[in-house]
Amino acid sequence: QKEVEQNSGPLSVPEGAIASLNCTYSDRGSQSFFWYRQYSGKSPELIMSIYSNGDKEDGRFTAQLNKASQYVSLLIRDSQPSDSATYLCAVNTYNFGNEKLTFGTGTRLTIIP
Amino acid sequence: DTEVTQTPKHLVMGMTNKKSLKCEQHMGHRAMYWYKQKAKKPPELMFVYSYEKLSINESVPSRFSPECPNSSLLNLHLHALQPEDSALYLCASSHRRGEPEAFFGQGTRLTVV
Numbered sequence: 001q002k003e004v005e006q007n008s009g010p011l012s013v014p015e016g017a018i019a020s021l022n023c024t025y026s027d028r029g030s031q032s033f034f035w036y037r038q039y040s041g042k043s044p045e046l047i048m049s050i051y052s053n054g055d056k057e058d059g060r061f062t063a064q065l066n067k068a069s070q071y072v073s074l075l076i077r078d079s080q081p082s083d084s085a086t087y088l089c090a091v092n093t094y095n096f097g098n099e100k101l102t103f104g105t106g107t108r109l110t111i112i113p
Numbered sequence: 114d115t116e117v118t119q120t121p122k123h124l125v126m127g128m129t130n131k132k133s134l135k136c137e138q139h140m141g142h143r144a145m146y147w148y149k150q151k152a153k154k155p156p157e158l159m160f161v162y163s164y165e166k167l168s169i170n171e172s173v174p175s176r177f178s179p180e181c182p183n184s185s186l187l188n189l190h191l192h193a194l195q196p197e198d199s200a201l202y203l204c205a206s207s208h209r210r211g212e213p214e215a216f217f218g219q220g221t222r223l224t225v226v
Contacts, residue, residue: 044217090215
């Protein structure tokens, strides 16, 4: 079982609709969860972080975390063509001096005008 | 300030060359990472330097060697690379006063000829 799993897509969503991205992880000791956006040829850009169960909203983005189910999701409301990118889920398991940030394979999102 | 600076942005090197990649951050982060990313793949962790302790992904060949001169700087020394080592090399840092968000530099595009 992969440590962090995502649907690779591609996921196509009409402009203005809600895009829903999902991620599961295997290590119950994981403490921090991140969503990164990566445009082709560029480095990952942090767009959301979440540490406790529930929802966290930031503008058009909402991250959801359920530690019991080992599940993280990202919702993008009012999707824009500029949201077209690969979205990487990352999970951080941290003990002093033993840092581990692991990425999923990424979901390629295309917003259709 | 969430800047991680990597130099150079692009590097072409022969298989007999020795070169170094440089990564610098001035955010007070206590963990720094090197990742390798091939096209259409997620970042793959190579090394972590966290709280003055180096952790190594054992699958990384010895032709890659990290060096951490101080808490703000993480170098990656390259020697006798192979064409399959051509990739985007990403540096990231995290953990400023308990904030685990990891931020990436813009990457170094490495081509081995």
